[in-house]
Amino acid sequence: MTRGARLIVLALGGAGLAALLVAACLDLPGFGGTWHPYGDRAVEASLSRRTANTIASVNFDQRAFDTLGEMSILFASVVGTVVLLRQTRDEKRGKPEPEEVALPVRRYALIVLPVAVLSGLYVIAHGQLSPGGGFQGGVVAATALHLLYLGADYRALERVRPVGLFEVGDALAASAYVVTGLAAVLGGTAFLANTLLPYGTFNTLASGGTVPLLNAAIGMEVACAVVVLLARFLDQAVEIEEENGKR
Amino acid sequence: MNGWILTATVALGAGVGATVWGVATGPLRRRVVAQNMSSAVACPGLLLLSQGFGRPAYLDLALLLALLGPAGTLVFARLLSDDLAADPPHARGVTLAVAGYGAVVVLVLCAVTGPGRTMAKLLLIGALLIGGNLVASRALSGGFAASRRG
Amino acid sequence: MDEPLIVVVLLLVAVSATAAVAVRDPVHQALVLAVLGVALALLFTVLQAPDVGLSQLAVGSVLTPLLLMLSVHRVRRREKGRKGKAR
Numbered sequence: 001m002t003r004g005a006r007l008i009v010l011a012l013g014g015a016g017l018a019a020l021l022v023a024a025c026l027d028l029p030g031f032g033g034t035w036h037p038y039g040d041r042a043v044e045a046s047l048s049r050r051t052a053n054t055i056a057s058v059n060f061d062q063r064a065f066d067t068l069g070e071m072s073i074l075f076a077s078v079v080g081t082v083v084l085l086r087q088t089r090d091e092k093r094g095k096p097e098p099e100e101v102a103l104p105v106r107r108y109a110l111i112v113l114p115v116a117v118l119s120g121l122y123v124i125a126h127g128q129l130s131p132g133g134g135f136q137g138g139v140v141a142a143t144a145l146h147l148l149y150l151g152a153d154y155r156a157l158e159r160v161r162p163v164g165l166f167e168v169g170d171a172l173a174a175s176a177y178v179v180t181g182l183a184a185v186l187g188g189t190a191f192l193a194n195t196l197l198p199y200g201t202f203n204t205l206a207s208g209g210t211v212p213l214l215n216a217a218i219g220m221e222v223a224c225a226v227v228v229l230l231a232r233f234l235d236q237a238v239e240i241e242e243e244n245g246k247r
Numbered sequence: 248m249n250g251w252i253l254t255a256t257v258a259l260g261a262g263v264g265a266t267v268w269g270v271a272t273g274p275l276r277r278r279v280v281a282q283n284m285s286s287a288v289a290c291p292g293l294l295l296l297s298q299g300f301g302r303p304a305y306l307d308l309a310l311l312l313a314l315l316g317p318a319g320t321l322v323f324a325r326l327l328s329d330d331l332a333a334d335p336p337h338a339r340g341v342t343l344a345v346a347g348y349g350a351v352v353v354l355v356l357c358a359v360t361g362p363g364r365t366m367a368k369l370l371l372i373g374a375l376l377i378g379g380n381l382v383a384s385r386a387l388s389g390g391f392a393a394s395r396r397g
Numbered sequence: 398m399d400e401p402l403i404v405v406v407l408l409l410v411a412v413s414a415t416a417a418v419a420v421r422d423p424v425h426q427a428l429v430l431a432v433l434g435v436a437l438a439l440l441f442t443v444l445q446a447p448d449v450g451l452s453q454l455a456v457g458s459v460l461t462p463l464l465l466m467l468s469v470h471r472v473r474r475r476e477k478g479r480k481g482k483a484r
Binding site: 101109140149150 | 325
Binding site: 248252255256259260263264266267270271275278279281282285286289292293296300302304305307308311312315316318319322323326327330 | 399401402405406408409412413416419420424425427428429431432435436438439442443445447450451454455458459462463466467469470
């Protein structure tokens with residue numbers, strides 16, 4: 001295809017997209033109005049299953065299949081990173097030298113690390129009650145571990161972070177999500193339908209049927225995925241060296 | 248619109264506006280300080296918004312920002328330690344002023360909410376925020392010895 | 398109801414996002430991106446979407462800067478290695 005033909009195709013596609021977007025915009029309800037047809041139905045469905053946080057109900061109940069797709073994207077991208085950033089034949093592993101960290105910074109990191117991990121777990125556990133959920137809490141818990149790298153040194157982080165275990169955890173959590181969905185099929189309803197468990201008491205930790213289970217699976221998947229992702233990046237940035245390159 | 252939201256609007260507009268300008272222009276030593284200040288200014292803003300909207304659940308956002316904001320600054324302090332050692336930032340005045348602003352907001356909100364779970368959470372956020380930003384500031388001006396790292 | 402607040406926060410996002418594109422050096426971009434993350438989290442909170450705000454805070458405040466700065470660190474280290482400046 002010549003440059004001119006490519007530009008024509010691009011212009012056609014762009015014009016079509018622009019026309020569709022403008023048409024959609026003209027039909028949107030006004031900003032900040034009181035008419036929310038989808039919102040009202042989502043809130044009603046969420047309350048009928050005693051899930052206090054409607055967003056969690058949308059993510060893990062009404063549209064749990066979409067969340068499965070999103071989880072697969074994260075999973076696939078982590079697998080891709082692991083493959084791309086592996087240690088190749090012409091690279092060797094150097095020993096990173098310990099960093100001299102000022103005492104207040106080191107103390108701060110060691111004090112805040114457990115607080116941050118706990119906050120991450122809290123955000124996951126309260127996903128169906130208050131803002132938050134598996135994704136947010138998982139990212140927080142995983143990045144919190146890396147305070148060890150930031151405030152102490154890389155070898156301290158390596159000791160508490162067996163990457164192999166986290167890779168297994170990532171896969172286990174992803175399959176736990178699918179298995180919960182299949183369990184609903186075995187129970188006689190649709191894939192990922194929220195019919196297996198009693199809905200419980202509104203606004204308690206065990207409310208919402210399978211919502212807390214799926215939420216926890218996502219939390220574990222995201223936390224493990226982020227740890228594995230950062231481990232590859234850290235390996236490349238800190239440890240792996242080219243054979244001929246001298247530091 | 249109530250007084251809390253009005254205060255938050257002014258504080259966020261002026262404070263975060265200043266940090267956006269600071270982070271987008273000038274030498275590296277100014278940019279890292281502005282990045283550190285952005286979370287220190289936004290976190291009290293989130294506390295004010297939570298009070299103004301009447302949603303205690305929004306405190307979680309402030310809690311996460313108080314935890315992760317300083318950690319984000321540590322990322323830059325650690326991985327730019329060579330550049331920062333050559334040209335260290337000095338921002339004692341600004342850091343203390345912003346820490347004072349955070350302390351005032353936390354104390355006022357504590358006085359309004361009265362003792363209870365929310366107050367405990369507010370105090371935790373305040374401690375993490377102020378401690379975190381003072382430490383992050385310290386880390387930027389020579390917290391990591393720019394030693395033999397390549 | 399809270400239009401002035403929404404306008405102020407939208408302006409913050411617009412200015413910092415423009416700055417993130419206009420700045421050329423990757424290190425400076427990472428710094429602007431961190432501030433943009435905070436501004437976006439504020440915008441989501443103001444528009445009553447705290448779940449999205451939390452996601453933005455979780456990803457934007459540490460994870461994105463850390464990934465970017467590790468990549469920059471790696472590239473710089475390799476350049477030093479190529480020049481043969483043993484340290």
